[in-house]
Amino acid sequence: MVHPAARHRDRAGGAGVHAVRAGHRGRAEPEAEGASVVSVLAISDLTVTYRTAGGDVPAVRGIDLSLGAGQKLGLAGESGCGKSTMALALLRLLPKTARMTGSIMFDGEDVLTMSWGRLRAVRWAGASIVFQGAMHSLNAVQRIGSQIAEPILLHSKVGEAAARRRVGELLEHVGLPARRADAYPHELSGGQRQRVMIAMALACDPSLIIADEPTTALDVMIQAQILKLIESLVAENGISLVMISHDLSVLADTCDRLAIMYAGRIVEEGPAAEVFRAARHPYGAALAAAFPTIGDPSSRRSPRGLAGDPPDPADLPAGCTFHPRCPVRLDYCDRIDPQLWPAGDGARAACVHVLPDQGLSLVQKEPA
Numbered sequence: 001m002v003h004p005a006a007r008h009r010d011r012a013g014g015a016g017v018h019a020v021r022a023g024h025r026g027r028a029e030p031e032a033e034g035a036s037v038v039s040v041l042a043i044s045d046l047t048v049t050y051r052t053a054g055g056d057v058p059a060v061r062g063i064d065l066s067l068g069a070g071q072k073l074g075l076a077g078e079s080g081c082g083k084s085t086m087a088l089a090l091l092r093l094l095p096k097t098a099r100m101t102g103s104i105m106f107d108g109e110d111v112l113t114m115s116w117g118r119l120r121a122v123r124w125a126g127a128s129i130v131f132q133g134a135m136h137s138l139n140a141v142q143r144i145g146s147q148i149a150e151p152i153l154l155h156s157k158v159g160e161a162a163a164r165r166r167v168g169e170l171l172e173h174v175g176l177p178a179r180r181a182d183a184y185p186h187e188l189s190g191g192q193r194q195r196v197m198i199a200m201a202l203a204c205d206p207s208l209i210i211a212d213e214p215t216t217a218l219d220v221m222i223q224a225q226i227l228k229l230i231e232s233l234v235a236e237n238g239i240s241l242v243m244i245s246h247d248l249s250v251l252a253d254t255c256d257r258l259a260i261m262y263a264g265r266i267v268e269e270g271p272a273a274e275v276f277r278a279a280r281h282p283y284g285a286a287l288a289a290a291f292p293t294i295g296d297p298s299s300r301r302s303p304r305g306l307a308g309d310p311p312d313p314a315d316l317p318a319g320c321t322f323h324p325r326c327p328v329r330l331d332y333c334d335r336i337d338p339q340l341w342p343a344g345d346g347a348r349a350a351c352v353h354v355l356p357d358q359g360l361s362l363v364q365k366e367p368a
């Protein structure tokens with residue numbers, strides 16, 4: 001099941017969000033630490049803007065991120081911060097109203113400029129997405145076996161019998177008996193349907209799986225089982241994973257690295273355990289405090305919430321977009337635009353509090 005390209009990739013490469021966007025508004029920019037030498041995925045200065053009747057909605061505002069073979073990156077943030085927009089952009093699945101700039105290098109090819117034919121092949125055989133709410137993604141009137149077989153027949157150039165055998169294997173891989181291939185989606189539970197979605201995502205041996213809130217609609221016990229399943233399947237098969245959730249504790253438990261999004265940007269990134277235990281960005285710290293540590297009963301007693309809501313991307317606050325909610329803002333935070341800066345232990349955060357004294361003078365202060 002190991003994707004052939006994944007076998008020879010540099011497994012030691014770090015999943016890293018690059019420190020700052022290149023040359024943006026002339027700011028001084030630190031070198032990226034821990035960026036992968038060989039990346040399955042390398043996103044540079046990605047922006048996504050939705051065009052609506054009410055005006056432009058800049059949902060993703062300049063993301064740099066890279067992911068090495070077999071690495072697991074968690075992406076967290078409250079609802080509306082641009083997680084799904086970024087996930088959909090990775091495979092150009094956004095609606096026509098979305099305009100994208102930047103580049104998304106997948107196995108050395110730019111997804112944003114590749115032909116439709118090539119893109120179709122990449123969507124199944126290179127990278128696949130597992131969404132929340134499997135019921136809506138499955139065809140209600142087609143047996144699940146033939147739904148899983150479809151991409152195999154299309155992309156793997158095998159006959160019907162071999163595809164059927166592969167479907168059986170895949171179902172067993174995701175913890176379902178092979179005979180369930182004959183079932184219709186409504187005959188399965190929510191957790192079983194999500195397992196089918198995972199089998200479909202694995203069908204063509206992808207080198208990357210993007211899981212966008214894959215367990216949100218499921219009950220807590222099933223959520224844990226599905227997450228463990230995804231974790232073990234990607235590990236066994238050397239698949240890279242981008243796992244999206246609003247729940248930082250789940251990601252800290254599953255992923256190698258964590259990136260935290262706010263108002264369309266990554267505001268903190270680093271080793272998962274480190275970011276969860278000691279986030280350097282006040283937003284990361286608030287998110288971490290809002291969720292109990294898995295397996296630590298004492299952490300359940302005092303989850304601290306965060307007042308207010310994330311901003312509307314069509315009407316962002318000036319300066320640091322987090323300043324209206326920030327418990328440690330400084331008087332000039334409404335006039336600065338902090339970028340990701342090294343914050344120790346291979347982490348980075350976009351906050352004046354992580355800047356060294358000399359770095360503070362490098363933050364662009366906008367006129368009062």
Ligand SMILES: Nc1ncnc2c1ncn2[C@@H]1O[C@H](COP(=O)(O)OP(=O)(O)O)[C@@H](O)[C@H]1O
Nearest residue numbers: 050052057059078079080081082083084085313
């Ligand atoms: N098709 C769309 N048209 C206009 N705005 C959209 C569209 N899809 C998402 N948005 C807006 O983009 C922002 C980011 O949304 P989304 O990527 O779904 O965030 P998340 O997944 O983090 O909840 C939100 O403000 C949302 O309202």
Ligand code: SF4
Nearest residue numbers: 320323326333351352
């Ligand atoms: S830059 Fe200022 S407002 Fe933004 S997170 Fe840091 S302290 Fe808070």
Ligand SMILES: [Mg+2]
Nearest residue numbers: 083084085213
């Ligand atoms: Mg979403």
